[in-house]
Amino acid sequence: MHVEKSRYVDTCEPDTNGLYEWRYEYDLYSFSDASISIIARTYVSEPDAVYFLHIEQGSLLRGITPKEFSLPIFREAVAYLRDAGFCRIEWLGVSGYDRVPEV
DSSP, rough: EEEEEEEEEOOOOOOTTTTOEEEEEEEEEEESSSEEEEEEEEEOOOOTTTEEEEETTTTEEEOGGGGGGGGGHHHHHHHHHHHTTEEEEEEEEEEEEOOOOOO
């Protein structure tokens, strides 16, 4: 498994006082093997939480389903994140975020 981590900052335009109405600083993780990449996001403001967002296969983006929990790359990604100190690991499903079950 190949792991990439990239830092991003997303903000609105500053107001006349130089203040921002909203600002998000986050890291995107990409866990890849020869066929797929699984993308997860962590917010600097939530240092113990990580959220799996989607799967990339070639140029196709698709949501994560519970069947992916049994994939070796998914299990390795969860183990990597637990080792990195994340104790709240969630995935984006149809109805919002849910905890990833122990895999």
